[in-house]
Amino acid sequence: MRIAIDHKTHYRFSEPQARIVQMLRLTPCDTQDQTVVSWLVGVDCDARLRDSTDGYGNAVTMLYAEGPIEALDITVTGEVLTSESNGVVRGSAEPLPPLYYLRSTPRTRASDALFVFAADGVGTSGDQLDQLHSLNAALHQRFPCVPDLPDAGCTAAQAFEAGKASSRDVAQMFIAAARGLMVPARYVSGYRAEDAARSAPHAWAEAHIAGLGWVGFDPSTGLSPDESYVRAAIGLDASSAAATGGMRIGQGQEQLAIDLHVDQLGREE
Template identity: 85%
Template sequence: MRIAIEHRTQYRFSEPQARIVQMLRLTPCDTQDQTVVSWLVGVDCDARLRDAGDGFGNSVTMLYAEGPIEALDITVTGEVLTSEASGIVRGSLEPLPPLFYLRATPRTRASDALFAFAAESIGAGDDRLEQLHALNAALRQRFPCVPDLPDAGCTASKAFEAGRKVSSRDVAQMFIAAARSLSVPARYVSGYRAEDAARSAPHAWCEAHVEGLGWVGFDPSTGLSPDESYVRVAIGLDASAAAATGGMRIGQGQEQLAVDLHVDQLGGEA
């Protein structure tokens, strides 16, 4: 599938900023089933951009801008070719061992209620892949019609117990917390999914490591594994570690953030 992406992030400041430093996790990497045809990251002010990589193997762009800055627009445009892999991640850069992804973070610690839900969802079988698919489907059933929304900083356990107004990133973190509580390495994935509607945030899903298969994707917002309509961009222990943008600014005043995102299917490998 050929997928076109337009992603614009707008920052507006109530007072001019003296300096801005941002780490942008906005560039997908090539894998066996994902090829970046074209990709451009641009800004609307005088800034330095430096391409690098982080400890998870993500492609990152460091942005440095000197003030006074009253507004900042970051734009991403590109096309990616994908192929169906039944959710299995093949050919990705893996600088860290799977056991690293058993590490809990403040946002992915499982409460007693979430652990009990995970244990009940997987049933009595011992096939690990089937258990993870059952957990994925159970989260979809409990939280149907989950949208892509900006990160509100919620933890997996708090979102699970609140039971309402959850986003794709919330249910992804629930899956991660539940999987790790069952001693399964799991990680967060940020990226794009081809749909007709425009959205205000990237899509989120997760991956779990299955012995004999490697990393396998699960999307609890659909109850299925990612297919060729997904573009995988960044991974991390939780949503914070794979955020599309993050950094610091030197200056007073308030910040407003707006995101405009369009992901369109263009067709096959033409």
């Protein structure tokens, strides 16, 4: 499938900023089932952009801008070719061993209620892959309509107990539950081709299955990612795979708005 992505991030400041430094995890990497045809990261002010790779293997662009800055627009446009893999991640950069992704973080610690839900959700199958598919389906049934929203900083436990979640939240719930079952799991930030515009990138999870490798699970659909998905960044949780993050030097308030369109252009024959 050929997917076109147009992702605009708008920062507005109540007072001019002296300096802005941003880490952008907005560039997908090639895998066996994902090929970046074209990709451009742009900014509307004088700034230095430096490309590198972080410890997770993500493509990272560092942005450095000197003030005074009253507003900052970051634009990403590109096209990606994808193919169906039944959720299995093939040919990705893997600088870290799977066991690293058993590490818990403050945002992926599970409450007792989430642990009980996960234990019930995995069912009685002795097959690990079947258990994770059951957990994925159970989370989707519990949270059937989850939008892509900007990060509110919720933990997996907080979102579960609140009963209201975004795709980011249910991905972190899946990760917390999988790690509780001693299955390495990680957070994925990326894009999913849909008709509607949205206000944040999509989020899902990947778990490592012995003998198979990393497999994607999207609790917002109850299914594994298909060829309509584009992987952009991975991490232990939403914070470590955030599309943008950084610091600013200056007083005043910050307003953030995101305009994101992901369109299916067609399937490759």
